[in-house]
Structures are given as C-alpha cells and as structure tokens.
Amino acid sequence: MKKYAMVIDSSVCIDCKACMASCKVQNNVPHGYWRNWIKHTIPDFSQGPLTRTHFQPGGCMQCDNPTCVQACPSGATYKDPQNGIVHVNEALCIGCGNCIKACPYGARFRHPDKRVPDKCDFCFSSGRLERGLLPACVDTCPTKARVFGDLNDPDSDASRLLRDKPTVRVLARGGIDTKPNMYYVAATAPTDWVDEVEFPGAFTALASLVNPVVKVAVGLSALGVAVMWAKQIFSPDKEESEHESSAPGKD
C-alpha cells in the first residue's frame, strides 16, 4: 500500500509555469482550466530593497480527510487506499458538482466537455506512474521545487524531505482539517487563500433533512403496517375471515 504525497520547497519556485504547462499537455486539460497552480504573495513595496515575492506551487492535495469525498453521495469520488490518490470514477459520477464545492482548495473544476469533475490525480490516469515516471509537473520543474513520493516508503525522496526538514501545510479556514498530503518545506506563503470547508446546500439538505425525513416516514409507515399485521394475526375482525368465503355480503 502506497501513500503518495508531495513535498514542495516553494522558496525555489520561480513561477515559470512549466508545471502548469506540463500537466496540461499530459492530461489534456481543457483550455481555460488548470489542474495545478502557482499562487503568489502580493509584494509590499514599502519594504524597498527587501521587497520580496513568494511563489507557491500547488494542486489537489489528495487529503487524508477529503471533504470532497464526503460530499459525494455515490462514492464516485473516493480515496484509493492502495495509493492514497483521490480518484474520480467518471462513469459513476453524475456531475452534481458537490465535490467541487466541498474542496476548500478549489482543486477541482467541472470539465466543460465531460461535465464531471477534473483534478490532479498525480498523473495516475495518464499512466505515468505505471510507466515508472514521476507526475508531469514534478518531472519538468526546473528548480525541482516539487518532490513526489510514497510516504510509506522511508527511503523515498518525499519521506526523506519530511524527515529532514520542518514542513508546513496550507489548511482550510474555519477549523476543519482536511489533512492535506502536500507539505511545504520550512514555510510558505500565501496561506490565506484557502476557503472554509463548505458543503453545498444540496448535500446538507440530503444528509440533515431528507435522509432523516425519509427514514422517519418509512419508519412510521412500517410501524403502521406492523400494527395492522399484528392485529390481523392476533385479533382479526370476524368479517375479514368471512370474506374468504363466497357467500354474499351481509350488508
């Protein structure tokens, strides 16, 4: 069982866009959409010569507590225990968009043609991992800011970095920890771009309202049926048994 993750040294990112271009080609990402990104801080020019900008590559964090998976009623999106990647089963997905809304990182987008969610899957469906290649963004990066590896393998590049260096993660606002599997070495910025985890109305309605209502309705009905049935078994009214005969009715 593998646990794929990324460890990123954002301090060496030069915002060259190679990772975004590489991913786009490898995964046929449609025009106008991106599976990965590079965020950046807004420079404070009052710092004069010390004005600095920090660049932060990112993408789907393949979270351990994925709220996108939690928002999917059908399990069409799921975290694969074999490799830790959060997949989308496009044939099972009906394109309701819940998962897209439930991701605080904005890692998913609705594919304009396929109308199902699209996101980084560490190049799994492109076959790169199978062919022994690194994900496209990792392979192409000029400064090797992105490091990829199996956290269950203590000798992998990612494991070693995690062991040797202090790391941070970019977390959702509002207190829900999605447990992202994207670690940033030492420090990173910006960190205030992440949203709160917000389950879409359609999901909370289903979970908090409709499900209980249906359960109650069916429960009450079943209860009624049980009572009727019990009455029939234990204290039937006489004419019910009489109806089994073919005699004309009394009334």
Added chain:
Amino acid sequence: MSEKMIHRHTRLSIFMHWFNAFCWFALLLTGLGLIKNEQLNPVGAWLPNLMRSLFGGGETLLMVHQYLGLVWAGVFLAYVLFKRRETWVFLKEVFTVSPASDMLWLAKMNLKMTLGRKGLQRFGLTPDLPPQGFYNFGQKVFAQASVVGGIVIVTTGLAMFFSTISMDNPEPVAWSRVIHYLTVGLVFAGLLVHIYMAAISREERPAFMSMFTGSVPEHYARHHHPLWHAQVATEKDKDD
C-alpha cells in the same frame, strides 16, 4: 356455488401494474446501491457494497439504474400517448376527491385496521364506512402519490441522466438528486402500506387476485366499492 365475477382491470392495466412493480423494485434496489456515503447510507454500507459487487462496479449499477429508469418512463409515456382515454379516465378517478367523506373514511379505516371494530367503538364511531367508488380513498391517495411522485422521480432522474450529456449547470442536478431521493422515500413509505393492503391483508385478498385474473367477486365489489358496483350494474342493465 360460484361467485359472480365483475371485470375490473384490463390485461394492459395488469401488465402496467406488474411492470411498474417490477421496475420500482429493481430501481429501488439499484438506486439504493448507488448511495455510498457514510453520512447517507439509509440501511448501512453493506447494501451499496453488495449491489456493486453483484453488478461488477458502481458504474455498471448506475447504467442499469438509468436504463431501467428510462425504459420504465418510456413505457409509461407510450401508455399515456397511445391510451389517452384510459389515462384520462384513470387520472380523473384518482384525483377526484370528496374531502368530507374521504377524511371520515380515512379516519375510520385507520382505526379499524389497527384497533379493529372495538377500537372504532371506543371512539364512538360506527363501523360503516362512507361508500367508495372504483378506488377507495386510500387507494386514491397512494395512486396520487405514485403519479405525482413518479413524474417528479422521472423528471429529476432525467436531469441527472442528462447532467453529463448536455447540462452546463450542475446545481439543478445536485438538487434533483435530493428531490429524487425524498420522493422515492415518501412513495416507498406509502408502498409499504399498499403492499400490506394488497398482499397481506385478508380483507383485500380479492383485490390482490384481481391483479392476476382481472376480476373481483361481486360481493366484494358491492361491499368495498359500492359506488362502482352500482355504476357497473346500471350499465349492465342498459346493455341488456
């Protein structure tokens, strides 16, 4: 002595009924199998897991559910288009209500089915029920729910079906699923009563048999559906 039988349901009606029952049952099971979410599983994770392994995966299950739904809706649509008169008659019967007598019937029926005649007496009510037509009020209510529910289920189902084919806004799809599930659940609640009434309740046994033979004994008709019985008798007299 053989009981005189009155013709109640056509072959087609019978077919539609059982077709509906079969589809409903299959759609319900496959539909429930499609829900796989810790916060939502209505009866636990075992059901979706079982359904998916039976069908070789969630995506196959979805395909079966969708196609079956389309067939189910398609057949009913064909019925409505080719049997317009029958459809109209049915809908008229089912949606014609007399609130005062129907409410009384409902109250008395509920008490009688659960607490028996003695229960009725305890409430100071006589055991005689307001006379019913072709369908009694309970059947009408369930039929109404089935018709309306069916339309809602098909509509929301179609929204979900076309979602990845042609819909650009996912919002109606997400809500369609909510409404689809709610409607199915509520109709299912009613279905439990319908199945009890039809298949388990001894009193209604003749009605159950008529969903195979197409006819009910005359005394049953006179007792349970006196208004319809009277109408049939009148027409027979006219014919004679």
Added chain:
Amino acid sequence: MKPANDSPTREHGMKTEGKTLSRRGFLQASAAVAATAAGVPALRGYVSTAHAAGAAQQAPITSHYTVCDMCFNRCGMIARVQNGRVVKLDPNPKFLKSRGMICARGNAAVEHLYDPNRLKTPLLRKGARGEGKWQQLTWEQALDHAAEQFTRIAEKYTRCGVMFSPGSDMQSQFLIRFAEVFGSYNVTSHETLCLLSKNRAYLDTFGETPFADVLYSKYIIIAGSNPLEAIITPDTIDLMEARKNGCKIVVLDPRYTKTAALADEWFAIRPGTDMAFFLALTNVITEEQLYDTAYAEKMLFGLQEYAAHVRQYTPEWAAGECGIPAEDIRRIAREIAAAAPAAMIYPGRRSSDYEDSTQIRRSMAIANALLSNWDRPGGILAAREVGVRAPYFDVPWYDDNPADRIDHGMAPGLIHHEGSFKLMRDAIIKGEPYPIRGWFTFKTNFMQTAANRNKTLEMLKHLDFVVNADIVMSDTAWYSDLVLPSPSFLERNDPVSALQGSSACACAVWRDAVVPAMHECRDMLWICTELSKRLGFPESFNFTLDEYRKSQLESIPEAFEAIKADGVYYNPSKVYGIYFDSPLKTQAKKIELFNQRYAHEGLDPMPVYKAPRRKEGAFRLVVGRTAFFTHSNTNNALLIEFMDKNTLWMHPRSAARQSLKDGEMVEVESTVGKVTLALRLFEGMEEETVYMATGFGALSPRLPLVYNRGASIAEVLEDHADFISGNMAMHETLVTVTRRVG
C-alpha cells in the same frame, strides 16, 4: 345478458383490449420493452461524449531523444510518441545543462508542432507586400524562382547583393555555408539585436565571451538581466540552488522582475545608469584595496590607470545618478569583495540596451576582474572544449564582389560574421556603400524583434527579392515575397551542435526526427542543397547528414554512441584554470582594465560615464520577456493562456500625475511610431520608466492569437545602436504616454 368475460364489456370508463394476455402477447410486450432498452444505450452513446474510463491509454508509447528548440538553450528532451503523434515531451534526465528539466515552452512544443496555423506549402506573394495574397507553389517552382532571383541579383549587384539572416538554429550552419559559397559577405542574425555588446565587452576585457559559474558563487549582482524569468540553463536553476547554499543575490533593475522578486535585495536603479553604479563599486574596491593584490599583479593590466580613473566616481556621486543610496553602494562593494573570488557581476545575455552598452558591460567586466573570479569556481568561465569540428568547405572568390561586408567600418567593434543589422538596414536604405537587393531569412523575425519596424518596412522597399523560411506566417514571412515552410525541431534530423552549460557540462547534441515532417515542410539542408544545384555549386552540398556528422565528430568519435544512448555526449574537458598557464587572448595578454585597442581607435579605453537622456513628461521604454514566451514565438495556444496580450507597465504615481487609470487604453508614442495598449499600474516600476513585453501586436493575421492583440515593441522603438559593436540599443527610446482618445 352478456357473459362476464368473453366479450367486450364496458367497465366504468375502461375499455378492454379484447385480446387475451396470452403468452405470445406477453412476449411481444417484453420484446417491445427490450427493444427500447437496447435502443437507449445507442441513443445515449450518440448524445453523450465519451466518458474516459480513467484508465491509461492502451496504445504503446515509444520514447525518442531530441533537444528543444523553443529557445536557444537546447534542453534535452524525451519525446513520447503514441499512434504516430507526439503526446508528451519529458525532460532527458541525463541532460546536465538543463539539470534534467524542461520549461513551459518546451512542454508547449507539442502545441507548436500541431499548430493549425503552420505554413504548409511554399507560397509566392501575389499582391502587394503585406496584402496577404498568396499563390501556392510546388517546391520545384519555389526553388527555381529563388535561384532565378538570386542569379539576377548576383549578376546585377554582385553576390554581396544578397543578405542572409540565419536564426539561432542547428541548421543555420548550412545557410551560412550556402551564403559563403554563394559569395556574399553580408550575413547577420538576431544576435545583433541581442548579446553582441556583452560579448564585445568581455572579448575586450578577458579575450573570451563569458560563462557564469553561478552554482558555486556566494555573491552575485545581477544588473540588466533577468535570468530567473528569461531562462538560461543552467544559470536559472543554479541561481536558486546557490541561494540555498547561502549565495546572496542583489538585483539592479528599474523593473521589479521575477529575478528582483526572488533576490535578497532589489534596487530600482534609474535606467541607463548602471555604469555609474559599477564605477562606484570599483571605486570602493580600489580605494579600500579590497582586491587580491597578488592576483592583480599577475592578471590585471592597467589597474593603476583604472584606479585613478574611478577615483572621481564616488558612491556619493553615483547615488545622485542611479538613485541607489551611497551607503548601500559602499556596503555592497565591501560585501561582494569579501565574498570574492566566488562572487560575480552576472554578465547577462541580452545587452541590446544603450548606445553605451559595450562600455556599460565593460564596467561590469572590469568589476569581475577586480573580484579575481576569472576562470575560477563561482566566477566567470572561459569556453570549454567540446571537440565538435566545423567541416571545411571551399569558398570561391568573386572578382566583382565589393571589398567587404556592407557595414564594414561603420562601427569600431563589429563582431565578425554578425555585423550590425541596424547599420546594414540604414545602408540598404541609403544604397551605400553598395546596394543590397535580396534577403534570405531563416527562423528569424526582424519585423517583430528589430527596433523601428517602419524602417524595416522601408528597407524592404529597396529589396527586390525577400525569401523567408519559417514554421508559421510570422510578420517577416507576411512581408516576404517567397515563403518556405519549415519543419519544427521534432520533425528534423539536425547536425551536431556544441553547447556549454557553464561548469555543468560541455556537450554535443544532434537531433533525429521524432515524427515525419508534416505537410510539405523541408529543412534548410535540403533547401540549400537544391538551391546549390540550381546555382552551380552542388559540390558544396554533396554530403548526407550522416557524413556531415561524422566529419563534425571526427575528433570525438565516442560521441556517436553516447548521443544515441543518452541523447547527449559529454566532453570531460577542463572547467577551471583553462588559462592557468596561457596568456589571455587580449593585446596585453592579461585582463585588460585599460583597453589599448580602444585607446588606439579613439574610444574610451576605460568606461566613461554618460548620463542618459531624460525629457520632461517622457518615459524611458524598456522591453523584456517572460519565462513562457520566447520573443515573437507567441502564437501558441497553450502558452497564450498565461498571457494573452502585453500591457504597458507604469508606476501608479506617474500615472496619477497624468490621471491615467489602471487598465485603460493608452497611446505610447516615440519619434518613429505609436502604439495603443492597456495600461497596467505596478508599484515595482522606477517612476520614469515604462515597460512592454515583446511578441505582441502582430501584423500577420495568420498568427490569430497575437494578431492585433497588445502592441509591438518594434513599432515604437527607435533604432539606436551601440556605438562600439553596432548592437541594437533598445532602451534608448523616450516615449510619451497619453490616454487613447475615442
């Protein structure tokens, strides 16, 4: 009375069917249902787009070595081919120069290869130049026509009547051979719009063009260069690595580039005042004796003169010129001297900035000399030996040819084989010293990249025959008479090229085609061979590419196997101390702080500061590029998503003085042209400077992504040239910026 069951009976409004629900009837009904069920998937398949099952593609993928051509760096790549199509380009992990990476442009080369706007057949201009009326020709017709034109011009105007401009390409050596055998001295390239000032400066100081050993450096000043954005391998990568190892980077740039953003310190230096800074820097180093005296004794020529020369250029004085506080200049001088010899002034690449650029870069070269970093780790390196030979060819003599190239003597420091496009253009317009009437360009786009394109258009009026070989209908192609479609690098077999990746490697590469040439594209070798047959010198091109490569690799035959196996050959030649016991290739045989030849020719032997022009209400226009575009190769559907037009960058305070608002359309006007584009307010601009990125505002409608989008720098840049090298000077234009009316 009718029996109950066997005849139609009207029920309460319900008709009977009259048929028994027999088994046949049931089966029929079921069949109908089944038919519908079968039809539904067909319907679904028809209306729905295919859902990817999520599994990997099943067809096998083959891998092929190549080197990228999206810029000059030639990063090693592995092309992945599936079903005859290139589906991905991955880095060659064995390629040291690029440290096993490829950038956004390399990745986007797939888009470049399959660009629907590619040139497909030879085209002959029918209407007026720039009108866009073309006639398709066969190659036979095209080559016959070109040969005819060349012959006609040669007969009337001598062989030098045709000018040749090969681009930065692995096949350019064939066009150069062709030009020389044809008999023309007039060869120039885009290098005269780029790096010649820097080359000139370092040749005249160290006797070599410099490679920066950034990886091992501890202190780097970057001025007039943007290597973290305009990628140079391995420098760009090594700069970030060096920082991790404690290297301090100081950037001087009137614009807050990505290099500035990632540096330790950035100063918004006033444009054109770099020399002031470096003169003051060396003032501190010499005054405070912060240099290695033993080294100076051995290696430097003219130190005394130089020290005396810079005495006047104090940090206090420099602060007034460049806007950087004196105490910072002093501090930086002390810091970098302390870090020497593993410290450098980054030489940069493009130095086509000022009329003074050679001298400006000289002041930077001299500072390097004083850091004693020449030929040592962390410093400035000489060219390493790769071992690739240039195959010999006979060059004929034409009696009627003029004595020299057209721009001979027009600048004191013209680089041989390059000359100066700017000076040549002026000469062609003037018709003196002699006329040029033909122009053969290959993989170069002067209409977009040379300042003052109206002058280029003027020059075209004096040309009878303009032929251009390219991949897309660039602006230059659009204005040519004959356009020849070229294959992209993925479709070509190319000769060997030698590359040096600083201290990382000295290597040789070639290209083998990854996919067959598309459309009717033909490479330059084939074109030159065919033309040579028609022009009477076929013996100059009677070789196969394999023979040519063998000849190139004669002294390093081991390279064949290496390139086949790894995609690259490494020559483990000396990196440092190449000149350990050799004299330098300068007149003094040492590093010349004082250039004797300059003195001899009446030029300043040591850089003398000249304050840049300023004009009330005008801005100095500076130009540059990004990490995801190379010059005018902007019509790429993938890369255009990063930036779909250029804008004019200006400081908000400067804009406020003219009440200009962010995003509004402004007119930028110089003495030679006017452009309109959107304004972008940006605090990271020196207040008297404005900036435009290159590559937009195309005139060719067959570049639909950049046609009339943004604005072209070539339209508004005035043509100035570096005084010594003739290199284009693209930062000398002062412009007014006004709100667009209407």
